[in-house]
Amino acid sequence: MVDRQTKPLAIALMGPTAAGKTDLAMALHHHLNAEIISVDSALVYRGLNIGAAKPSAAELAAVPHRLIDIRDPAEPYSAADFCKDATHEITNIVAAGRTPLLVGGTMLYFKALLEGLSDMPASQPAVRAQIEQEALAIGWPGMHQHLMDIDPETARELHPNHSHRISRALEVYRISGKTMSHFRANSGSGLLDSYQWVQLAVAPRDRAVLHQRIATRFENMLDAGLLGEVEALYRRGDLHPDLPAIRAVGYRQVWEYLSGEIDRSEMVARGVAATRQLAKRQLTWLRGWPDLCWIDTQNASGDLLEVDEIVNKALSFLPQRPI
Structure with a gap:
């Protein structure tokens, strides 16, 4: 058996929505010889920017993310697609002598990649x-x-x-x-045994803090032009609410508003509620996740930590590897 320390290092950074995963990942990028792979079922789609909290063009130019903007919203993207693409990217990053840093909140993608996909029947x-x-x-x-x-x-x-x-x-x-x-x-073999994985989860310990961040972020998205972004998708004519891209949290609720099903106040309430439900489901996944290192983003008094403090917590979980 290959000793765990001789395997290439790979980092998985997970957490609920609005917990600060992207900011932490970009900060870690500057501390590590790492390249970021997005693990997010909305960020794969072109045109889903504001509502998916996609890093800005300037941020992506400074810190490139793989598996962002790789599909049109009309083309569904599956966990199997992700496993194939992520495995390819991880292999290339390791071959270049760098560390893959996988970041996102789509827990199904992480689980499929690490544990493998089963031979489920094709859709009929x-x-x-x-x-x-x-x-x-x-x-x-x-x-x-x-x-x-x-x-x-x-x-x-x-x-x-x-x-x-x-x-x-x-x-x-x-x-x-x-x-x-x-x-x-009874799934097939994933990548869990192929790399030395460090699996991190970032979140504030107080759920109320996360809920407030979610509400504030949704309002900020609306101020930044979320309605116009979804309206552009709505006017295309070839998209519909049953597509995974349009079912994404935030997009579905704005789509319902644009189609006249709900008013603006209801759209905001539903958007915030759906995001909170998503965070709850993500945390449920994470509580049962094996070998997970938790990064609490609050100090003893309940105040949010500075980015440098959070980065240092994350770095403390990484192995000391020989040069």
Whole structure:
């Protein structure tokens, strides 16, 4: 067996939305011989900038991020796509003598990359259409309850209105007779044993602090032009709410506002609530994550730490490697 210390170092930086992952990653980039790989299901799409909290053009010029702006919003991007692309990028970064720094909040992508993807059945349009017909009759929360009866482990990871993933989990079961959690438990080999992974999670320990950051950030996004950004996507004519890009938190709620389904105040309330729900799901994933090093962004008095203090905490978890 290869000794863990002889394996190339790779860093995974996770955390809930609005916790400060991107700022920390860019600061770490300056301290380490590292290159950043984005692990975010919204940042892969071109045109999703403000609402996805994409680094600015100036920031990306100074600190390049891989796997950003690689798909048109009309083209869905899957966990399997991410695993293929991320594996390629990690290999190239290590071959160049640098350290891959994977940063983001899409926990499913991290899990698939580290633990491997299972051999789940391919989608069958007829089965999916039947599921969507049933959802029209009883709603996605009702379908979520069906999934809870069949596969509680998967259902507990999903919001009752996460139509795409609920539909896929039910589809997998109806096609194969096996649950999605069964396939995951018997997944193929991932990259966990191929590198010396340091897995970090950054978040304030006080949930109220995170909630306030979420509310403030959503208002700042609106001030920065989020409505215009989504309107440009809306006017394209080839996009619709069932696409993963348009279902992204924030975009879905603004889309509903632009289509006249809700007013502006409801859009803001739903956008903030959806972001808080996303953060809750991310934290639920992280609490059960093995070998995770937590970086608390608050001091003993509850005040937020300065960036340099957070960076030093992160650096303290990295191994001392021979030169």
